[in-house]
Amino acid sequence: MKKVVLGHEITLDEFVSIARFGTQVEFSDEYRRRVEKSCQLVNKWIDEERIMYGVNTGFGALSTKIISADQTKVLQRNILLSHATSVGEPLEEESVRAIMLMVLQNLGQGYSGVRLKTLEMYREFLNRGVIPFAPREGSVGYLSVEAHIALVLLGEGKAYVDGELLPSQEALQKVGLEPIELSAKEGLALISGTTSPTAIGALALYDMLQAVMAADIIGAMSLEVLRGTTRAFDDRLMKVRPHPHQKNTATNVRMILEDSVLAKQSINHRLQDALSLRAIPQLHGAAKKTLFDALNTFEIEMNACSDNPVLWPDEVDGGAISGSNCDSSYVGIELDSACIAVTALAKMSERRNYRIINQHLSGFPPFLVQNAGLNSGLMIPQYSQAGLLNDMKLLSTPATVDSIPTCADQEDYVAMGYNSAKKAREIARKLEYILAIELLAIYNAHQFVESNLTPGSASTAVLERIEQSIPKMDEDTYLYPYLEILKEFIHSGEIISVVEEKVGKLL
Template identity: 65%
Template sequence: MIAQTYARNIKTVILGDKIHIEEFAAVTRYGANVEFSDAYIQRVKASRQLVDQWIEEGRVMYGINTGFGALYTHVISTEETAQLQKNIILSHSTSVGTPLSIEEARAVILMILQHAGQGYSGIRIETLEMYRQFLNLGLTPFAPKEGSVGYLSPEAHMALVLIGEGTAYLNGELMSAKDALDRMGLKPIILGAKEGLVLTNGTTSATALGVLALYDMLKASKAADVIGSMTLEVLKGTTRAFDDRLMGVRPHEDQRHTAYNVRRILKDSEIAKHHENYRLQDALSIRCIPQLHGAAKKTLKDALKTMEIEMNSCCDNPIIWWDGIDGEAISGGNPDSSYVGIEMDSACIAATMIGKMSERRNNRLVDGNLSAYPWFLVKKPGLNSGLMIPQYTQAGLLNDMKILSHPATVDSIPTCGNQEDYVAMGYNASKKARQVVEKLEYILAIELLSVFQAHQFMDNTLQPGAPSKAVLDEIALTVSIMEEDLYLYPHINTLRDLIHSGRIIELVEEKIGKLE
C-alpha cells in the first residue's frame, strides 16, 4: 500500500487550526472524533467575554440586543435576550421536504464548530461543546433541506435539538430531541446573547454541502482518468495522443497531468502497446481525455482552493473584534455565499463535462459498428439486450446533470423586507452539486461495467496493464461476466460504490503511485 492518508484512516480531528478536505470527510463521512485545541477554547472564551462585557456596558449591537434583518432597529432589553435567541431558532426552522442526510447534517455541525471557533463570533464554549458531543456520540439533528437561500433554516432546525426541541437521529432511529439527549446523558441548554444568531448565520450549510460534493467530484475526476484509460485500452486506442510533447505545446498543467496519468496507467499494457498504431487518430471522446478531464479538474481544484478558505473563515455577522485595548461588534456581509455558490455552479458544469464524455466513450463500447465487438457486448444480441439499456440510464442521468448545471447564483429573489435585497443562492448551488456528483458516479460506473464486459471479447494473449488488471480483478469478485441477459442493477451499484469509496483510485495507486 502506498504511503498516503485517506480520510477513512483519520481517527481524530483537532479543531483549532486550519482543516482540509480529507479531515472534513473523516469527520462527516467516516466518524472521526472531534477535539478542541487549547487555542480554540481560549479564543472562543475571550470572544465571549467581550460580548458579556459589552452587554453590561449597554452597547447596542446587531443581533445581540437588537432584532434581526429588517428588525435591526428594534432594541431588545437585557431581560429578553435569552428569549430573543430562542425565538430566532423557533421562527427560522422553516425549511421543508427531504431531510439532510446524516453526513450532510454532520458536515453542517462541523462547519459551525470551525467557523465559530475562529474566535470572532462571541458564542459560549459550552454551546460548541454540545455540538462536539453530537458529532462524537452519533447524535444527528433532523433538518429538512429544501427552502434555504444561503443559510438560516436548516441550521435553525439543527439548533432546536440543543434546546430540547425538534427531532434527532440516534443510531439511525428518529426520535424527539429530548429522548435523544436523555439517552446520551445530555441536558438541553438555554442560549445566551448572540448564540441563536451564530448558530443560524453564515455560510455553514452551503459550505458543508459544497465541500462534500467537491470531495466526491475530485475523486470521480481521478476515477474518470482510470476508467477512460481502460476504455482506450479495450477499444484499441492509440496512446500517441497523450505524448508529453503534445501536452507541452499547450501547457495547461492539469491537461499535462491527466495525460501523464493515462500514460502511467497503460505503461505496461500489452494491449495498448500492440495497438499503438492501430488507428491514426481516435474519436474525440478518447483522444481528448487530457483536454476535457484537465479542464474539469482545474475547475474543481480552483473550487477546492476557495472552499478550503471558506472552511477556515469566520462568516458570522456581526464579528466580535478585539484590538488589544477595546473592541467592537462589526456588522457586514460575511454570511454572503457568493464564493461558495459560484464555485459550486462551476463545479457542476465541470462534473457534467466529465459525464458527457464518459457517456460517449460508453456508447462506442456498446455500438458494434464502432467497437468491432458484438452489439451491446453480449454474445447473442437480439435474443439478449446485453448492455443496451445502461446507456439509456446514462442518457437520463446526463440530462438531469445538464439541467442541474444551470447556475443557481445568477438568480436573486429579495428577502427580509428588502433588507436582503440581493441574495446569492449559494446553498442551492451546493445542494445541486450533491445531486450532480452522484449521477456522475453512476455514469462512470456504467462505462466501467462496459469495459469489464468487453474484455471477454479481447485477444487473451495480450494482457492489460497492471492497474487495469487490478481493477478488473476487483470487479470480478462481485460482478459476473455476462454471457446472456442478467439483473444489472446490483452490478451498477457495486461499481458506483467502487468509485464513490475511492477504492478504484487506491487499486491503481498501489500499482503506479499517486495519480495527479
C-alpha cells in the first residue's frame, strides 16, 4: 500500500501496513471536518464556563476539583507528566506506531474535542519515523504507555529516530518538527481509551491469523510425510458437523494434497491416524473461529471512539457524557480466548513433530539423522517446542479475570486488557517457532521417503523454497539459524504465498 487515508473504516490489513510496514498516513476531508467541529464545541463550552470532566476538573477520584480557565493548559501537561509511569524495557517500534495510529483513529471520530494540529503531529511522527520511548510494563489498560508517547509532543521524554534514542527535543528537531502546547482536554484524550490494548492486540491477532493458515499447510505436509490417510478430511464428514472453519480447514488440506502421489498411495496405509493428524480440521477450525470472532471485534474497536468523556457536536446544544468506553474488556477477553486457541494449535503441532522424529511412530531413522548416537539430529528442537509450549500454557491464563482496584476506588473494577494484549504478542511469537520446528522436521524427513512417492506440488514448492536457505541434515549441525529462517518464513506470510501460487486462495 502506498498510503492509507483515515476518515473511513480501516481493516486489520491496513492497520498493520501502517504500524509494521511504514505505509504513509493521510487524513480525509471528512476526518478534518469532524475533528475541527468537535474542537470548536470544547472552545465554546470553555467560554461558557461549563464544568466538564477532564477539561476543567481533575481526573479520576480528583474529578470534584475544579480547575480555573487560566490553568487548563497546565492541567493537560500535568496529566502527561504524572501518568507516564510505565516501566521496564521499551515497546517495539511497531507497537508504538500502532498505538499512535489507534490514537488517531480514536480521536479522529470527532467526539473528543482535540485540535487537528495535535493529531497532525502524530501523523507526522508516523510518516517521518519518530518513535516515542514507551516502557511496556505497568499498564492496566490505558494511561501510562500513552502518556510516555504523548510527552514527545511537548518536547518531553525521549524518542527514537533512525534507531537512535534521543531527548525528544533533539528527535523533533532532527525531523523538522517543533514541540506544541496542549489545549483543553487534549492531555486526557491522548491517554484515554482502549488505544494500547487494541493496538498491541491487533498486531498479535494479525500474526495469529497468519500462523493458523500456515498451520494448515504445515499440518497437511506432516500428514503427507507421515503417510496419513486423507479419508478423515472427506467433505461428507464435514457436512454432518457443519462448522464453517472446520470445513474450510479440511478443504485446505485436500487442496494442498490433491496432486500428491505420496498422499494417494497412503490413503489405505492405516485405518485411522492419531488425533494430531486426523483432528486437524476440528482443532484448527475451532482456533480459526475464535480468531475470526476476535477479528470482528477488533475491526469494530479500531474504528470506534473509546474516549472519556465523549462529546456530541451535532446536537443542538452539544453534549458531554462521562462513561466507560475506555474499558478494554472487549479486546481483552477476545485476546485471552485467542491465546487459549493458538496454544491448543501449538500443542497439536508439537505432537505431529514428535511423531515425525520418533522412529517407532514414523518409520524414519531416529531423530531424522543417520548414525544416531554419534548424532542427535532433531532430538533437541522438540525440547525447545516443549519449553515454548509450557510458556504458552502459562500465558494462556486469562488476564481479564483479574481485577485490582485503582484511583482510590473510583476505578474499583479494572479490565486488564493491556496485559491480555501483551501476552498475546508473546504467544504469537512462540507459536511461530513451534510451527517452524515442525516444518524443519518435515523438510528433513523427505530425504527418507521413497523416491517414487512424490509430494504434491504445493509441498514441493515449500520444500524447494526452504532448500534455498537450509541444507538437508546428514550429521549434526548448528540448527538455530535454520529455526530463525523458518520462523520468518511463517511470520512474513511467505509460506502462504508459496502455496497459494500452486493451489489458489486458501480458506
